[in-house]
Amino acid sequence: MVREDKDGRSAACGRRGNEKRREEIERLRETVGCQVVLEAAGFALDVKESTRRAMKYRRSAEIIIVTHAGRGWFDPLSDNKGDIFGLVTSLERCDFGEGCAWVAALCGLERSESFWRRDDCELKDTASISEDWKRRRSPSRLKSSVCETAINLLLNDK
Structure with a gap:
């Protein structure tokens, strides 16, 4: 017997829908880096204070450190940290759904050329x-x- 929810859909369809949304979220997480979000929000890379593993971005008095090859971030002035979606919800003061839409809008954008590259260091x-x-x-x-x-x-x- 197939269980149905209050709208008459089977429970299996709901699970497939959740899996599809989860796959889309993972694709966005892999596609868009924290650097793109920060540059779109007006942050600039502080090249002198950055390393290959920890890139420091500044916007006036705000500081965000990007780690894990652009997949993670933390704010050294507070306890805020997380992935791309946490960064968007923190910067834009929005909920997760709006953050997903914001990241999807940035999908396909590339970060500027002012990022750390090993061949840049002499x-x-x-x-x-x-x-x-x-x-x-x-x-x-x-x-x-x-x-x-x-x-x-x-x-x-x-």
């Missing part, structure tokens, strides 16, 4: 690195002789 030559270490102030927790010893060990390993 390695300094070892001479300039050793000069940087010589100019660096020693940490207050360590004695300067310990720092000098460490620098000398690094320079002698060339």
